[in-house]
Amino acid sequence: MTVTLSDRVTSAPIATVPSRRVVDVDGIPMSALVAEAAEPVAVILALHGGATDSRYFDCPGHPRHSLLRLAAxxxxxxIALDRPGYGASAEHGDEVAPADRRVDLGFGAVERLLDGRDVGAGVFVWSHSAGSELATRIAAGRRGIGGRKLLGLELSGTGLEYQPSVPSALGTSARDSPSDLVRELLWTPEHLYPGELVGGAPIRSATPAYEPTVVAQWPRRTFRATAAEVRIPVRFTAAEHEKVWRADPPALEEIRSMFTAAPRVEMHTQLGGGHNLSLGHAAPAYHLDVLAFVEECIAGRDRATGTDAPNSFRREGN
Known part of the structure; x- marks a missing residue:
């Protein structure tokens, strides 16, 4: 049997344990799960989807499925940030509702959590589902973090057009107490996930009041307008068993075509994956694929600037 890169990496001990941290950003407490590398190749800012929190990127009970642990x-x-209105900022939902405010809080939280630490080659933004709205807004800005420009953007679990059965289920309070329909959309086929995670109970979180409006506007106008402003490399991942968003070739090509200012746009389909890619059995392969893209973003930046690339997981023996 062929041993893949994913097999080799996920058979090694993953000892890093993320820590929960809270920082103050202009009077708003912002929380995150953080896993640090001593001399980081780069920093990843991970933004979860709706009705969950930063635990999405640290799969409960399955450390080898955890982006935080594997990447560290x-x-x-x-830095898996609890998006504004989640985690420590849950009581400030009305204050954080404006999009510009949420972008400022995202940048501010990362800067304070890093607190002058080395960011390596820069910061890569990685998002899932409803977190793609904030991630794309952050990527569309011209700001950097830690003195470096953003490296690139990963989007998953999102799109431009819902599957026919979806509109009545999303953008409502149904996401806080999943109905059979929402369970079907987000957690099937069930064999793709550890059994105790199906339905999302271990990672469930209340949804801030502003989010249904954001979710409703995202495919209608926000995604198109914001995508056109992104000037960094983009990777878009559709799950093989995505049931929320259209992920057929014409739909994916339409998404690709929106990133008119990005120097590079890659479209991928993750085999064996469902909507919640970072929680399923395909998570290690998915995470490694995106980390390879991060490496390519670093290499592209280094070629453009003439600098030496930092050590990376693809350089054995370093």
Whole structure:
């Protein structure tokens, strides 16, 4: 039997344990799960989807499915932020509702959590589902973090057009107490996930009041307008068994075509994956694929600037 890169990496001990941290950003407490590398290749800012929180990127009970633990083991510092209105900022939902405010809080939280630490080659933004709205807004800005420009953007679990059965289920309070329909959309086929995670109970979180409006506007106008402003490399991942968003070739090509200012746009389909890619059995393969893209973003930046690339997980023996 062929041993893949995913097999080799996920058979190694993953000892990094993320810590929960809270920082104050202009009077708003912002929380995150953080996994640090001593000398980071780069920093990953991970933004969860709706009705969950930063635990999405640290799969409960399954450390090898955890982006935080895997990426830190491979030399990346990962900040899985509780998006504004989640985690420590849950009581400030009305204050954080404006989009510009949420972008400022995202940048501010990362800067304070890093607190002058090395960011390596820069910061890569990684998002899932409803977190893609904030991630794309952050990527569309011209700001950097830690004195470096953003490296690139990963989007998953999102799109431009819902599957026919979806509109009545999303953008409502149904996401806080999943109905059979929402369970079907987000957690099937069930064999793709550890059994105790199906339905999302271990990672469930209340949804801030502003989010249904954001979710409703995202495919209608926000995604198109914001995508056109992104000037960094983009990777878009559709799950093989995505049931929320259209992910057929014409739909994916339409998404690709929106990133008119990005220097590079890659479209991928993750085999064996469902909507919640970072929680399923395909998570290690998915995470490694995106980390390879991060490496390519770093290499592209280094070629453009003439600098030496930092050590990376793809350089054995370093």
């Amino acid at each position: 083991t491979l030399g990346y510092t990962v």
